[in-house]
Amino acid sequence: MRQLRGVISDRGSSYAVSGGAVRSRADVEAFLKELKRDKKFARATHNTWAVLLADGTALKGDDGESGAGMVILRMLEREGLSDHVIVVTRWYGGKKLGGDRFRHVQDCVRAYFEDRAA
Template identity: 40%
Template sequence: MTRRYPSTIAAAVEHEIVITKSRFVAHAVPVTGPADAERVIAEIRRAAWDARHHCVAMVTGVLGDQARSSDDGEPSGTAGVPMLEVLRRRELTDVVLVVSRWFGGVKLGAGGLVRAYSTSASEALDRATLVRRAALTEVTIDVEHGDAGRVDNVLRDWVRHHDATLGTTTYGRLATFALAVSAGDLDALRADLAAASAGALVPVVGAETVVDVVQP
């Protein structure tokens, strides 16, 4: 059975809501790990220095096995944990959520706070572009420079129809294309490359790794 990995988000998003005169500004930001998340939190705190609270939820790690939340002065369990539950329900990782609140003078109560922070987090993530992750096999293909343009077109079309992603091409003595391909599609790649090049192109198969699957 193929393991499913949590997704992440492609880029940072910001979203604001106002509830009973209190202003909530949510930031959902992709991060590389806890240290990167702490950097993001510090930057948001500095930028929104006049907010009363900066509540946090983060999930990190390839399997989403590291998590932390903070109510930052709100009643215990009314902010960070509900935000964390939003990340868990959506099966996201390597994401930090920071919701800054400017108090509007009207107390919301515990239930109102839970709804406000959950809604703020959810609506921010609704605006994010999701990036699927999968365990794919690294593949490289060496090509003469004169054939690089044609092969690039072939590979871009190929990954659109298979569980694969095209990486960065490097240029040295030869042009080297990098792909990440599902194990089940490796034979198809070999056959299709052979057919497109009269047997001249042979992919070199490397290790399996978990990658962000971004289609061209």
């Protein structure tokens, strides 16, 4: 499991991104369970995620951040990365971010791709 914490901070909200290899829905569930063993991630406001499996199955979860899973999924498709789950975590800081929240999700995923390539 690869984690980047403190990727973005905006108006009190902070973001992190995590990811790792998976091959099935069961693997995704195990990955999320392991991530949430860290109490900080378990208490996060949102743990949004997506994965594109090698067989073409697309899975995503918004965890209350409507549309965020689709943002991650589209980025995985463009990157051509399959069998790899990416989770963007947000700790809500008390102020609504509007559309900026999607830009922050994209920035987190980009940071993950860059770190992974390094």
